[in-house]
Amino acid sequence: MKILVCISKTPDTTAKITFTDNNTKFDTNGVQWIINPYDEWYALVRAIELKEKDPSATIHLITVGGADAEPIIRKALALGGDEAFRVNADSHDSFYIASQIAAIAKEGAYDLILTGKETIDYNGSSIGGMVAELLDLPYISLASKFELDGSKATIIREIEGGEETAEVNLPVVVSAAKGMAEQRIPNMRGIMAARTKPLKVTEPIAVEALTSVTSFGLPPAKAGVKLVPADNVDELVRLLHEEAKAI
Amino acid sequence: MSVLIFVDIAEGQVKKASLEALSYGAKVAEQLGTSAEGVVLGTPKEDLAALGKYGVSKVHHVNNPALDHLDAQVYTKVIAQVAQAVSATVIIFPNNMDGKSIAPRLSARLKAGLISGAVALPDTSNGFTVKKNVFSGKAFANISISTPVKIIALNPNAYPVKAGEGTATVEAFNATVDTPKVKVTSSTKASGEVPLTEAEIVVSAGRGLKGPENWGMVEDLAKVLHAATACSRPVADAHWRPHNEHVGQTGIAIAPNLYIAIGISGAIQHLAGVNRSKVIVVINKDPEAPFFKAADYGIVGDAFEVVPKLTEAIKKLKGIS
């Protein structure tokens, strides 16, 4: 079985979000980069678990990003995974990124393509669906459980206020949400091994971006909290009812 | 030319996020001087003509039992057929669980630029630009689409439902429907509960509650407010509450009218998922808790004393005894 895991880099979750160049660029000054949590904690770890059950499985990783994405993909290799691709391109357009991933995926004829639920910076939740369409494969989004029996996958996905169980035969594209696996910490052996694992850098295929960022902005700051004494909850209820009109 | 809105249904019922998408789509159509039309797949239990109230003149109904469960691959091909038949230039989805499955596929299929997580109407003064959330709600971006056909996935609770007068003409649409490859074998729905992403009011609690046995008072408060319940990440990780209640940067992002946070410190990763709530109330015994900085109203106090009193005070307001 061949598995492809899509890895993206995102700013550390505590990073201060500011913009430069007249609010058209994210200010990366002093930003620590991490593997997008959904890609690491759920998609990649689930792939590793599947390989632990079936040692004949291979795990390939892919990231679409510039040279600054290299430490991230190495860290992913340290967690697990046999080899990695980096498509040397920097883009925020989901269709552009998905097209790059689909091109590599087509070559590799993967049985399972895993993405994270969403990138925590761009919040598109789109790449998985686009890759699936470009490859004409079934897609299950926001999966919280993934079990495999031969070539039949049983997948639980989140729906509004509940969950749905579905069966599908491989190959399939799945986006991984919380519940699919438990976060792991890379060990020394993995880190050492990652240094020698193959990382292939390829140039992007020609694709037109469909969208572009015009500008960024920050939400207006809150006016400040109105504190109500703990022994006067009636006052809080009055404020919520009359002033905020929230209840 | 037309604006096409995907009307997501669950067990035959039109979801609230779909009503928002319809209201939004009707407004976009008005901006563009064209008509708004809806598309419904599967077997609805509601009268589709009534969707006219939300501003659509027509509803295209693809009635096929193969569409009763979501297979995004099959849905995408069907919606693409409808979109082409009505020459849709803008296609709108609710950015809910189903929308997130289908909209990206349709975007790739039609080579139509997609903005997912839209929070405002498009700005058409210079091209076509839509505001969306980025950095898990810590910022927004204006994204422009350059393709002739444009797809917008509208965030839940970002645009109000506007119901007026009117009925829509319902037309059966004859589409080619593939056999789904995804077979849905079961679904569970927490009965009677308000789905978190659709809730107007959310009552949420954190590690300050000490243990799962103390959630009774949170549920009581949620009940009188007709609210959904949520929790911080450590609470879900410790299995005090189910995973699908976890809100934040790595959980569900919500934007209710009112968010009540009880015994939650207000870590940046938690705030990322809830800071788009219109009104935030924080109950915490520590006056230094960072959450107070992001709150509109707050009580510094012991949750075990404050929350039951708050429930009683709301009962009084609502005349419930």
Ligand SMILES: Cc1cc2nc3c(=O)[nH]c(=O)nc-3n(C[C@H](O)[C@H](O)[C@H](O)COP(=O)(O)OP(=O)(O)OC[C@H]3O[C@@H](n4cnc5c(N)ncnc54)[C@H](O)[C@@H]3O)c2cc1C
């Ligand atoms: C990469 C990453 C992603 C993360 N994603 C998320 C996420 O999505 N969502 C999330 O929630 N967290 C997330 N976290 C964790 C986050 O950093 C915090 O650790 C977490 O939100 C803290 O949860 P808490 O507020 O419930 O607990 P604590 O921080 O322990 O706070 C408990 C609070 O309860 C108060 N309290 C105690 N007793 C009482 C009482 N009797 N009455 C009233 N108040 C009381 C205390 O004063 C304190 O403020 C993430 C962390 C990382 C590193």
Ligand SMILES: Nc1ncnc2c1ncn2[C@@H]1O[C@H](COP(=O)(O)O)[C@@H](O)[C@H]1O
């Ligand atoms: N630049 C990228 N390179 C590789 N995979 C990516 C990239 N961007 C996003 N992905 C994958 O697609 C998922 C969804 O991303 P998004 O649609 O941007 O929210 C992420 O969780 C990753 O698994």
